[in-house]
Amino acid sequence: MTYSQPSLATATAPVTLSFERVPLQLYPTADLASKAVAQEIADLIVSHQRTGDWTVLGLATGSSPKKVYAELIRLHREEGLSFRRVITFNLDEYYPIQPDALQSYHRFMHEHLFDHVDISPENIHIPTGTLPADDLKAYCADYEQKIQDVGGLDFQLLGIGRNGHIGFNEPGSHQQSTTRLITLDFLTRADAAAEFGGLAQVPKRAITMGIRTILAAKRIVLLAWGEHKATILQRAVEGPVSELLPASYLQTHPNATIIVDEAGASELTIQKxxxxxxxxxxxxxxxxxxxxxxxxxxxxxxxxxxxxxxxxxxxxxxxxxxxxxxxxxxxxxxxxxxxITGWPGGKPNADDTNRPERSQPARKRVLLFSPHPDDDIISMGGTFQRLVDQGHEVHVAYQTSGNIAVADDEALRFLEFVVDFKQQFGIEATAIDTLFSEAKRALETKKASEQDPDAVRKVKGLIRRGEAKNTCRFVGIPTENAHFLSLPFYETGRIEKNPIGADDIRLIADLIARIRPHQLYAAGDLADPHGTHKVCLDGIFAALQQLKHETYMQDCWVWLYRGAWAEWGIHEIEMAVPMSPEQVLQKRYGIFKHQSQKDGVVFQGNDAREFWQRAEDRNRDTAALYNQLGLADYAAMEAFVRYHFL
Structure with a gap:
């Protein structure tokens, strides 16, 4: 497969798929899809304004609608779209939770939409997560009544959870359910664990609009971005209607549409x-x-x-x-x-007609981009080592600090070491004491799930940087070949990051221009289009577009690897680097250099395996597929797809 190969959806228009049980529109990217959905909402608002009617919107939270809201804000600011005659009802809210909590949907909606448009506060309705338990039943009934009093929902925006929930209607929700308090499914809580700083901090319950309420909307649009939604989406639109998969209820609605990007549609039968x-x-x-x-x-x-x-x-x-x-x-x-090749940098003095890489130049300059400080060794550690061992000039660019992935107790351990070190050797106080004292005090008083202050983030970033340097020493590249970009988009202190910006792209482009690589490796993990890997990849693609007219870029080949959870499809792979049992073990030891990411990593998710286990399982499975298809039986394989940017 060529990564830049034209897709089913064109660059300018969606493709309507007609074999599913819910109408589905496929867009090339989530960005284009989000703009189209925002335009539909804007057209509805304008149409109602012309007739003097109100527009009643049902709104969702989470990563899927963020770019829809961003486009609505742009339409308001640049094209005069007014929300003065708009009434909104949000789908859900955690219970209990304070409205100003970082994870509150009250806060989410105000930060991502309401604070930036001219909607009246009295027209905003979001379930309240602070009510006494005894008042919840009456409150939920009143929420339903308010929706009825304004004539019902004109447009309901939905996302889909990995267990098939819509709103917080978890598996088992009845089709006649209305607004109510519900117990959250384990998978839902596991997916939210990163936002809350651990599974134990995630509320066990939530208030949610019911299935009957959602299905009563005149128009429903469900958004599904990324490969991690592909399997559940396929079941929801191709399988039977079932209370065990609440999104499947949309099959019964006369005016529902699924809006999906290519990654989200990848498991649909018509795509496969x-x-x-x-x-x-x-x-x-x-x-x-x-x-x-x-x-x-x-x-x-x-x-x-x-x-x-x-x-x-x-x-x-x-x-x-x-x-x-x-x-x-x-x-x-x-x-x-x-x-299949054991020479990822090309085999010198060999016929390269049927090899994935060129034989010349024999010694290549290689630039390996790692979104986090451990993606290099986790995702392509065997290839990384092979490139070094075969004499190539290898550079690693760590795109982000990875600071939010360090646990508080790990940071405290390092801070205490600094204090003990100074006392042990009688070192006098220096300016650095201020930073460490501030960070130590913040860690000792910080509440669970609170945002880390700047001093703490700096300490955690230093921990990740030191681990990355240790990995580079282990693999065998000099310290000066490790480049720490600390891209600004990442440094929010929150799970949610800023969009990629001009400063990020400039840092990436400047490094590429300085190294002038013959090979560039990047994380092509698109499982979450709003995740760090995707943002980092967007930055690299933008930098490549800026530089593609430079003469030296004519000799640069770009290879994309995947993350710890998934691999390229067997039909997509263009370079597969086999690994012996000894090389698998060596890669494991390299991953172990990232001690802060072992034994209870912050973003474990619902996968109990450690990163080295996930990587080994993935590499072993790739080799097993090749063997099952009749090729040689290797212990493991790392796989790559070439990206053509010229």
């Missing part, structure tokens, strides 16, 4: 097997995808597939266009085999 629905153009990428899926589904090596296998599984058109199964099998087998 488009040849089953319509005639397709059989590109090499699509042939590789179809044949590998067929082989894996039948548990056969590629070379053992038969004409009958193709005909019985919807691939007769492929046979008709490209000949016998025998010929197609050999073609795909060779494609797979040519992705």
């Amino acid at each position: 097997t488009p040849w089953l629905f319509d005639a397709v153009t059989w590109t090499p990428t699509l042939i590789k995808k179809a044949v590998t899926q067929l082989a894996l589904s039948l548990n056969k090596p590629v070379l053992k597939l038969t004409n009958s296998d193709y005909n019985e599984h919807g691939l007769s058109d492929l046979l008709a266009q490209h000949g016998r199964a025998y010929d197609i099998n050999i073609l795909v087998f060779n494609w797979l085999q040519h992705t």
